[in-house]
Amino acid sequence: MRSYDVCVIGSGAAGGVMAKExxxxxxxxxxxxxxxxxxxxxxLSHRWPYELPYRGxxxxxxxxxxxxxxxxxxxxxxxxITVDRVRVLGGRTMHWNAVTLRYAPRDFRERTLxxxxxxxxLSYEEVEPYYEHIExxxxxxxxxxxxxxxxxxxxxxxxxxxxxxxRILARAAQTMGIPVIPVRKAVLTVxxxxxxxxxxxxxxxxxxxxxxxxxxPDCMLPKARATGNFTLRQNAIAREILTxxxxxxxxxxxxxxxxxxxxxxxxRIVVVCCATIESARLLLNSRSPRHPQGLGNSNGVVGxxxxxxxxxxxxxxxxxxxxxxxxxxxxxxDHVYIPRYNQLAGRREYxxxxxxxxxxxxxxxxxxxxxxxxxxxxxxxxxxxxxxxxLFLGTFxxxxxxxxxxxxxxxxxxxxYGIPIPVIxxxxxxxxxxxxxxxxxxxxxxxxxxxxxxxTHIGQEPSGFASHEVGTVRMGKDPRTSSLNxxxxxxxxxxxxxxxxxxxxxxxxxxxxxxxMALSARAADYIKRQRRLGEL
Amino acid sequence: xxxxxxxxLAPAAWYRIRQAADVPDLAxxxxxYRLQFFSEEENHFLDQLMEMIIPAEEHxxxxxxxxxxxxxxxxxxxxxxxxxxxxxxxxxxxxxxAAGSSIGDALAxxxxxxSDPHTEIERFFVVLKRITVDGYYTSEIGIRQDxxxxxxxxxxxxxxxxASGGPARHPHATGDPKQ
Numbered sequence: 001m002r003s004y005d006v007c008v009i010g011s012g013a014a015g016g017v018m019a020k021e022x023x024x025x026x027x028x029x030x031x032x033x034x035x036x037x038x039x040x041x042x043x044l045s046h047r048w049p050y051e052l053p054y055r056g057x058x059x060x061x062x063x064x065x066x067x068x069x070x071x072x073x074x075x076x077x078x079x080x081i082t083v084d085r086v087r088v089l090g091g092r093t094m095h096w097n098a099v100t101l102r103y104a105p106r107d108f109r110e111r112t113l114x115x116x117x118x119x120x121x122l123s124y125e126e127v128e129p130y131y132e133h134i135e136x137x138x139x140x141x142x143x144x145x146x147x148x149x150x151x152x153x154x155x156x157x158x159x160x161x162x163x164x165x166x167r168i169l170a171r172a173a174q175t176m177g178i179p180v181i182p183v184r185k186a187v188l189t190v191x192x193x194x195x196x197x198x199x200x201x202x203x204x205x206x207x208x209x210x211x212x213x214x215x216x217p218d219c220m221l222p223k224a225r226a227t228g229n230f231t232l233r234q235n236a237i238a239r240e241i242l243t244x245x246x247x248x249x250x251x252x253x254x255x256x257x258x259x260x261x262x263x264x265x266x267x268r269i270v271v272v273c274c275a276t277i278e279s280a281r282l283l284l285n286s287r288s289p290r291h292p293q294g295l296g297n298s299n300g301v302v303g304x305x306x307x308x309x310x311x312x313x314x315x316x317x318x319x320x321x322x323x324x325x326x327x328x329x330x331x332x333x334d335h336v337y338i339p340r341y342n343q344l345a346g347r348r349e350y351x352x353x354x355x356x357x358x359x360x361x362x363x364x365x366x367x368x369x370x371x372x373x374x375x376x377x378x379x380x381x382x383x384x385x386x387x388x389x390x391l392f393l394g395t396f397x398x399x400x401x402x403x404x405x406x407x408x409x410x411x412x413x414x415x416x417y418g419i420p421i422p423v424i425x426x427x428x429x430x431x432x433x434x435x436x437x438x439x440x441x442x443x444x445x446x447x448x449x450x451x452x453x454x455x456t457h458i459g460q461e462p463s464g465f466a467s468h469e470v471g472t473v474r475m476g477k478d479p480r481t482s483s484l485n486x487x488x489x490x491x492x493x494x495x496x497x498x499x500x501x502x503x504x505x506x507x508x509x510x511x512x513x514x515x516x517m518a519l520s521a522r523a524a525d526y527i528k529r530q531r532r533l534g535e536l
Numbered sequence: 537x538x539x540x541x542x543x544x545l546a547p548a549a550w551y552r553i554r555q556a557a558d559v560p561d562l563a564x565x566x567x568x569y570r571l572q573f574f575s576e577e578e579n580h581f582l583d584q585l586m587e588m589i590i591p592a593e594e595h596x597x598x599x600x601x602x603x604x605x606x607x608x609x610x611x612x613x614x615x616x617x618x619x620x621x622x623x624x625x626x627x628x629x630x631x632x633x634a635a636g637s638s639i640g641d642a643l644a645x646x647x648x649x650x651s652d653p654h655t656e657i658e659r660f661f662v663v664l665k666r667i668t669v670d671g672y673y674t675s676e677i678g679i680r681q682d683x684x685x686x687x688x689x690x691x692x693x694x695x696x697x698x699a700s701g702g703p704a705r706h707p708h709a710t711g712d713p714k715q
Binding site: 048054057160164166200331363370376384 | 588589591593595598607610611647665666669670671673679682683684685687688689691694696700
């Protein structure tokens with residue numbers, strides 16, 4: 001069995017940063033990835049619907065990221081949520097929308113400021129250098145809008161030009177004191193990082209075939225490989241982290257997806273980057289005499305505090321643009337963003353808030369055709385008339401972290417590789433529901449100020465997680481209610497780190513990926529220092 | 537292996553990601569398509585119904601030219617038993633209704649309850665219209681000829697509001713970067 005300095009498990013946003021930073025720091029890194037590489041030629045993003053077996057209506061474009069051997073998951077006594085697990089090299093960076101937002105200083109201090117949840121064991125000031133480092137590294141378009149709620153870096157690529165619908169939205173939002181700003185996305189608007197700028201096809205979330213959106217395989221792994229210190233093993237499904245007699249991690253047992261045989265890799269340090277559900281699952285499944293409840297889980301916290309985003313959406317057809325000559329509006333999906341604004345009007349009876357993403361739905365399919373009543377000439381003409389006026393708003397609301405919401409293992413059911421499957425337990429809190437009602441009302445109010453035909457998709461109750469689940473191996477000051485310290489290091493197992501979204505103490509309304517990458521970079525720095533000191 | 541949800545209703549999701557049961561050939565050509573579920577008579581009847589829902593007019597062809605009934609056959613034949621039963625029954629209801637009056641009247645009657653369907657034929661109209669809409673607006677005729685969609689292409693720059701000839705009365709908004 002070969003042995004490495006570090007084994008990184010998972011090749012998504014966290015794993016990619018880890019591998020690159022540690023390799024550049026001189027460590028011999030083995031990366032295990034359950035999926036395999038999906039080259040641009042196999043992406044279906046540019047396919048017309050009529051070139052797909054079911055016109056794209058049965059998720060064909062997403063199917064390459066979701067092979068059939070992904071473990072099933074059980075939802076037990078859950079509110080309306082789903083968790084998102086891919087199995088592909090690059091993880092969800094292969095089909096993410098690339099909205100990259102920094103957390104605000106207040107987002108790390110929920111307990112102190114709002115009296116709920118816990119404070120993070122670090123401050124914005126401690127993460128800030130890593131936000132800057134990542135933004136410079138990957139290329140983020142946008143600008144500094146001088147907003148307390150959305151801090152900015154010093155180095156952005158030119159922001160995306162606004163569509164007419166976004167100008168109209170901004171004028172209406174202004175009457176409510178709601179700011180609309182250029183979005184920040186890890187999509188290139190100029191050549192950068194030896195990659196070409198975006199070609200504005202609108203298929204961000206179906207796979208970028210030109211590497212203009214950040215993805216681990218396009219952006220991080222080449223840098224890792226360039227050091228000569230990087231080894232990648234694809235189709236390797238981590239089953240258990242192996243420990244020695246002192247209870248320290250010593251390697252990883254994994255199953256080869258093709259041969260179905262079990263193999264081992266040795267490592268002095270193990271970094272878990274499997275994403276929220278799978279990271280908790282892996283730790284819970286890594287049981288030994290020293291860790292009977294799972295690795296680093298003597299306090300029973302691993303798997304707990306699962307949460308993510310909830311929200312709703314609105315399809316708007318602006319009167320001013322309806323009936324105008326169709327133009328290509330695809331762009332890079334979101335070009336503008338509405339940062340959290342509910343704190344501007346003073347205290348509410350709930351904590352937290354929401355941000356609004358704009359225009360990340362396709363311009364190709366006329367959603368209004370599924371909503372308008374009637375049929376025949378007039379119906380057809382009305383669908384056509386409205387289409388140029390399309391504006392889509394989607395809210396992303398903070399959900400609170402609660403110990404009862406958790407992922408556990410089903411001891412009696414295993415997946416195709418004999419690994420116990422995850423069971424999800426999740427209910428929204430009163431805080432979540434109060435916020436959900438307020439954001440729905442606010443959305444309706446905003447739409448009322450737009451002269452438009454409006455179709456809301458808010459539902460009867462909150463639903464989540466918008467692929468932003470976090471929290472199951474949380475960092476914290478108190479080792480009784482957390483699993484990791486501020487460097488993503490396990491309280492109990494000094495050579496174990498977890499740096500994906502599972503490490504979040506709480507969730508802001510902002511998309512988590514940039515923070516995942518910054519925390520990974522910070523943890524990587526710590527690992528490099530500790531290695532130099534001979535501590536790890 | 538499908539993602540399994542046990543014990544609760546299928547939760548609402550941001551993205552309805554269901555794994556395609558198989559992704560055999562990437563495209564299927566309507567030209568050499570063979571009916572898998574509908575009979576020839578059902579298909580012909582369905583074609584007429586769909587053409588009434590989205591008809592040809594001066595601007596663009598309708599559901600018949602877009603062969604939406606074949607799309608429906610593709611989807612229903614690969615759907616579950618409940619869906620198949622719903623279609624068999626629904627089409628029969630419509631044909632029986634049409635036999636007593638006309639196809640047009642039958643469709644109008646079925647559509648009358650669209651905002652709040654109660655009867656079986658009213659519920660079937662909702663299903664029928666939905667698949668007509670989905671099939672038409674994912675066809676080349678629907679996307680390119682009817683909607684005149686300009687996207688899914690490769691641009692070297694994105695034309696924002698002004699540059700794309702947007703109406704002049706959209707003044708530069710605060711925060712909007714100069715183009």
